[in-house]
Amino acid sequence: MAKLFRAAIMGPPGSGKGTISKRIAQSFGLQYLSSGHYLRESIAANTEAGVLVRTYVDRSMLVPDHVMTKLMLPRLENMIGHSWLLDGFPRTLSQAQALNNLCQLDLVISLNIPYETLRERLSDRLIHPASGRVYNMGFNKPQVQGKDDITGEPLVQHDDDKPEALMTRLRHYKDVAKPVIDLYKSQGILPLIFRYRD
Ligand SMILES: Nc1nc2c(ncn2[C@@H]2O[C@H](COP(=O)(O)OP(=O)(O)O)[C@@H](O)[C@H]2O)c(=O)[nH]1
């Protein structure tokens, strides 16, 4: 049997995690697993956990670690025989430790993007809230302006993507991600990837 390959991608909001990881997963035949997707699924199912999750996601706050690990770990256990790329999990040290107890990652990709580029990308980002599909007015335009390609439903800009919220989000990302990055560096699985603006 071919060796399994398991990777995670990290980066600040707007660094292109969702966009690039879908492309990497497709090119290399990996399953693309996204915490945002599982969270939206749980919100849509309207379970007790989903109702709780919604109160955090609606305010763009991190869902508590114990809720997150309870959501993610069983799904990852179900993927035991697959190679995958994980986007959005782990975000905190506690999540990374919980994941370590389940499996050893082979690679962590950390996107490091200049502030100006993040600002431009996020100010042009449009989202289809129900599916999480992401567009960009410059880089990846919807076929019809302001409408989702698949459902035709309206696209929205997150208040959080407006430049005034970005600094706070970036600072928060750096504080939370640093111990996770340090852990993966100490394990020798995190080479730094620097993507310049195009
Ligand atoms: N110009 C440009 N835009 C990109 C690139 N990668 C992603 N984007 C756009 O930048 C925005 C943020 O990307 P996204 O994948 O949502 O980032 P995430 O928050 O890290 O998951 C979206 O509007 C993307 O369409 C890129 O390489 N170049």
Ligand SMILES: Nc1ncnc2c1ncn2[C@@H]1O[C@H](COP(=O)(O)OP(=O)(O)O)[C@@H](O)[C@H]1O
């Ligand atoms: N690993 C995680 N830990 C805690 N909360 C998370 C995690 N992943 C996603 N979330 C929650 O889901 C929301 C949407 O996540 P995501 O789709 O990855 O978008 P973004 O890249 O804008 O944060 C986040 O704002 C956060 O509330």
